[in-house]
Amino acid sequence: xxxxxxxxxxxxxxxxxxxxxxxxxxxxxxxxxxxxxxxxxxxxxxxxxxxxxxxxxxxxxxxxxxxxxxxxxxxxxxxxxxxxxxxxxxxxxxxxxxxxxxxxxxxxxxxxxxxxxxxxxxxxxxxxxxxxxxxxxxxxxxxxxxxxxxxxxxxx
Numbered sequence: 001x002x003x004x005x006x007x008x009x010x011x012x013x014x015x016x017x018x019x020x021x022x023x024x025x026x027x028x029x030x031x032x033x034x035x036x037x038x039x040x041x042x043x044x045x046x047x048x049x050x051x052x053x054x055x056x057x058x059x060x061x062x063x064x065x066x067x068x069x070x071x072x073x074x075x076x077x078x079x080x081x082x083x084x085x086x087x088x089x090x091x092x093x094x095x096x097x098x099x100x101x102x103x104x105x106x107x108x109x110x111x112x113x114x115x116x117x118x119x120x121x122x123x124x125x126x127x128x129x130x131x132x133x134x135x136x137x138x139x140x141x142x143x144x145x146x147x148x149x150x151x152x153x154x155x156x
Contacts, residue, residue, distance in 0.1 A: 029062055042089030042134065046070075050083045050096075057081030059096055059109075073114045086131045093136035095119070097128060106130045106141050108156070119154050127152075 031053040038049045047062045058076040062069055072094075076082050080100040087094055094109040104127045106119040120127050125144035132139050140153045
């Protein structure tokens, strides 16, 4: 009992200098549905996230400078979900998880060519949480291919 009291005292005293931050809710950015997995470009200009706002799980890209959403032609597909986006440093590439082939896969979308490239063609198991390198050449993600969660890296 004394140990618990000391732990609580240390815990509370360690919080005396803490500052509670209030989240900033930006008008026009959020919807009434689940908006999740935000990812900033390295320069902070672009914000990618996943949302159910159009009735299916899709990726959205918001330009902070222009304060508007940008089109992502050929990225979001009707009969699948797109989720967990990760932006490259300049916002050109978006790594994301899709169910387009009836299972989870990682794909890489190039905003310049408006095309997606399948990254996990030879990966078995579930994949999640992709992240793309600064230049878009390497994609890391979690996978259950070996029976438990591990990190895989694919170089394009």
